[in-house]
Amino acid sequence: MASVADRITQRVAERGPGAWVCTPGDFLSLGSRDAVDQALSRxxxxxxxxxxxxxxxxxxxxxxxxxxxxxxxMDAAVSALARRDGVRIMPDGLVAANRLGLTNAVPAKASYITDGPSRTLKIDGRTVRLRHRRPRIMQWAGRPAAPVVQALEWLGPDAASDVQVAATLKRRLPDEVKHDLGRNINDVPGWAVPLARSIVSGQAATA
Structure with a gap:
């Protein structure tokens, strides 16, 4: 019978090197917490x-x-952190805006928002900052349109009214994201509703 360590190795290898960050809690079906901790240490x-x-x-x-x-x-590591601690975590608005091509600015440190406590920690030698945010924003965690809402909140009413923002998002966003934004348009900040509607125009508002 394969040892706990062997089965852990197999599970991780099946995902591929570098593809998955795991926690002891991911392996409790294989043995007790002490057995899993000892296997990971070995x-x-x-x-x-x-x-x-x-x-x-x-x-x-x-x-x-x-x-x-x-x-x-880092995204895989933060996903594992969220699983481990039972919280929701998303990239902050600057990161989301950068990934969507709305800004060239990048954060000096890896920065995320969470419905858990604010804190700073080290992951693989890098400083990671988690900032607590209100439920209205965190309810988007896991939704396809979450990065769009994050980016718009970071841009704010003035920048988000720029026609180039709407044009960029309309051009770059896949239909899945536009559908999600349209279905949940009442959950975006009030000032961003007209912009969201212009982004999803031509897309069905419901699935």
Whole structure:
């Protein structure tokens, strides 16, 4: 019978190197918490897994460019953090706006918002900042249109009224995101409703 460590290794390997960040809680179906903790510790010492933060592990992908293990996937790490702590976490508005092509600005530190407590922590040597936000924003967590709402909130009423913002989002957003925005348009800030409607024009408001 395969050991807990062997089964953990198999589960992580099935996702592919660098593709998944895991926590002890992801393996409790394989054994007790003590058994899982001991197995993870042995795997880290053996070099089969990497500990990138408190209770966070990955199987690193080797980077030929860097000639060393590649940095951990931060979004995967934050997703694992959310699972571990039972909270919702999303990239902050600046990150969302950058990914949508609405700004060239990038945060100096990895920055996310959460319905959990505000805090700063280290993941794979990088500083990660979590800021508590109100439920109206966090209710978008996991929805396809979440980055759009985040970006619009960061831009604010003046910048978001720029016709180029609407044109960029209308051109770049896939239909799935437009549908989600249209279905939940009453959940966006009041000042952003006209802009959201212009983005989803020509898209069905309901699924």
């Amino acid at each position: 795997l880290v010492k053996a070099g089969k897994l990497r500990r990138i933060g408190h209770g966070l592990y990955d199987m690193p992908r080797f980077s030929g460019v860097l000639n060393r293990p590649a940095p951990a996937d």
